[in-house]
Amino acid sequence: MKKRPPYHRAICVAGLLAAASAGALAQQQPADLTDLSLEQLSSIEVTSIGKRVQRLSDVAGSVYVIQQEDIRRSGAVTLPEILRLAPNLQVARADANQYAISARGFNSVLANKMLVLIDGRTVYSPLFSGVFWEAQDLVVEDIERIEVLSGAGGTLYGSNAVNGVINIITRSAADTTGTLLKAGGGNQERSAAVRYGNGGATTGQPWRIYAKQYATDDTQLESGGSSHDSGRRKQAGFRTDRVRERDQLTLQGDIYEGQFDQLPAPRQVSGANLLGRWSREEGTGVRTQLQAYFDRAGRNQPGAVDDTMDTWDVELQQSRRPAEGHELLWGTGYRLYNDNANNIAPSVLAFQPPERKLQLWNLFAQDDFVVAPGMRITLGLKAEHNTYTGLEWLPTGRIAWQLSAQHLLWASASRAVRTPSRIDRDVVVPAVNLGASDFQSEVAQVYELGLRGQPRSDLSYSLTLFRHRFEDLRSVDVLPGGIAFGNSFEGHLTGIETWGSWRLAPQLRLQAGYTWQRLQLGPIGSSTTLPTSAAQLGNDARNRGQVGLGWDLAHNMELDVQARYVGALPDPQVPAYSAVDLHWGWRIRPDLELSFLVRNLNDPQHVEWGAAGNRAEIPRSFQLKAVWRL
Incomplete structure (x- = not known):
């Protein structure tokens, strides 16, 4: 009997559910919807491309927006699982707690070309130029939206925004008044949260406080043994906002700890952060914003290093309209990293020197202006200076042409860099004779062509073609005295990413996305690198696709199905897999909601990441959750 492809069951399950729902709709009266219509979706406001409010339909960039309603209907309780909703991201679960998340290639648990921000605070670690996802958490009901920009964002966000930016924006304290109680549990995960918000009726200053905890059980290895990867995490925090005439003030902070x-x-892991932001809107169209934060992140890795990273950051930016049709944005910022790496086992791995102060300052300007009716050009440049490589120049140019009221054609060209991390420059591994190096910045030239439109009131789409040219990529070079990280690889990435939404009926909405990419890498000239050197850059599927179906069964009941397919990973080899997630929600009362989530409905378990023989299998799981709002 011919073996069916790994995605066959996923397509069958999704098809059966779609057929069943279509049949039921013929007998059902239209329901009152709680999610956004496509007309509202076309007017979604985003800030990630221009650091100013723009309608998504006018943005000259590849941006996917995950709304709060999308998050609620997914049933997800962790940030990485929420990010699976973005078709322009590759999300792979390595074990119970660790994820590999990136856009446009170079994916790894230590992926180093994606910048991630939470309310303007970067959670990127200069220890390795990436994000420790198991340390990031929020009350998901407090997230307003997540803007996922794929493509270079260096002009506005600086180094390390090479392949994209994930911008997580939480709700104002004024929008989270009252009490929220949440509890969920299942065969793999358990979570609980409480949040109280005061509207500030007497003080004029709304505020909220929250506390939450999350725990997950061990997964199993392919061999059948335990992966020993269970984890628990606790977090608490607050936010307060105040609006006084033209001024807006925000103060927020979090404290957390986790063990895995x-x-x-x-x-x-443990840490704490405190952020303050002030902004003023002038009647002349001038907007000024000053933001500062402190972030402490601790990580104890037994047998390797006990690291404490303190980050101090301050940023000033201002937007104005110097002339008719012009939107000028400029800003400057300074950041100080104070890293203390206690080398627990220097004979195995050590950072030399153990303590390091890294400074980063920048100055940028960007002008968006009309050149003809329906046509705008954006030109920007950032000068950024870092401790390791000095001054880096990050330019960008974008053009947007409104073909009609329903269609926007855009193109862009940008330069982005990934500056050295402490691992690139300061790490020493005596066991393999790996020594410190003079690693330089990785460079990317990014070119994009996109088309976004809404040809009908019930149909919208986005299509982007991209080509990235990479220079000075990280390699493991063979030297006379041993090996060291170098910049001996180059390559290019070509691909297409597309997604769309179709309102099939008043109660039924279909969303789909697909990404194809091809990454080709090779050594520069006659460079001598280790045979496995290219594998440390990342591991990426050439094809990814997903389909989501949202069905309002009644005015207080809903069913959502997400089916995704991820192609095979080349090195180390990981088979292609498919997964179907099902979420059922029931609003028993306006203040009480029950939901049931099943992940991997079509498959008892599958692997998503890692080398054969020592990788975790992601099992089928279920979770029952209750949310009570008082």
């Missing part, structure tokens, strides 16, 4: 099992001993 591994052999021979658990790793631990």
Whole structure:
């Protein structure tokens, strides 16, 4: 009997559910919808492309927006699982707690070309130029939206925004008044949260406080043994906002700790942050914003390093209209990293020197102006200076042409860099004779062509073609005295990403996305690198696709199905897989909602990441959740 492709069951399950829902709709009266119509979706406001409010339909960039309603109807309780909703991201679960998340290639648990921000605070770690996802958490009901920009964002966001930016924006304290109680549990995960918000009726200053915890059980190895990767995390925080005439003030902070099992001993994370932001809107169209934050992140990796990273950051930016049709944005910023790496086992791995102060300052300007009716051009430049490589120049140019009221054609060209991390420059591994290096910045030239439109009131789409040219990529070079990180690889990435939404009926909405990409890398000239050197850059599927179906069964009941397919990973090899997630929600009362989530409905378990023989299988799981709003 001919073996069916791995995605066959996913397509069958999704098809059966779609057929069943279509039949039921013929007998059902239209329901009152709680999610956005496509007309409202076309007017979604985003800030990630221009650091100013723009309608998504007018943006000259590849941006996917995950709304709060999308998050609620997905049933997801962690940030990485929410990010699976974005078709322009590759999200792979490595074990119970660790994820590999990136856009447009170079994916890894230590992926280093995506910048991630939470309310303007970067959670990127200069320890390795990436994000420790198991340390990031929020009350998901407090997220307003997540803007996922794929493509270079260096002019506005600086180094390390090479392949994209994930911008997580939480709701104002004024929008989260009252009490929220949440509890959920299942065969793999358990979570609970409480949040109280005061509308500030007497003080004029709304505020909220919250506390939450999350725990996950061990997964299993392919061999059948335990992965020893269970984890728990606790977090609490607050936010207060005040609006006084033209001024807006925000103060927020979080504190957290977590422990994650591994052999021979658990790793631990802890941290705290405090952010303040002031902005003023002038009647002349001038907007000024000043933001500052402090972030402490601790990570104890047994047998390697006990690291504490303190980050101090201040940024000033201003937008104005110097002339008719012009939107000028400029800004400057300074950041100080104070890293203390306690080398627990220097004979195995060590940072030399153990303590390092890294400074980063920048100055940028960007002008958006009309050149002809329906046509706008954006030109920008950032000068950024870092401790390791000095001054880096990050330019961008974008053009947007409104073909009609329903269609926007855009193109862009940008230069982005990934500056060295402490691992690139300061790490020493005596066991393999890996020494410190003079690693330089990785460079990307990014070119994009996109088309976005809404040809009908019930149909919208986005299509982007992209080509990235990479220079000075990280390699493991063979030197006379041993090996060291170098810049001996180059390559290019070509691809297409597309997604769309179709309102099939008043109660039924279909969303779909697909990404194809081809990454080709090779050594520069006659460089001598380790045979496995290219594998450390990342591991990416050439094809990814997903389909989502949202069905309002009644005015207080809903069913959502998400089916995704991820192609095979080349090195290390990971088979292609498919997964179907099902979420059922029931609003028993306006203040009480029950939901049931099943992940991997079509498959008992599958692997998403890692080398054969020592990788975790992601099991089928279910979770029952209750949310009570008082």
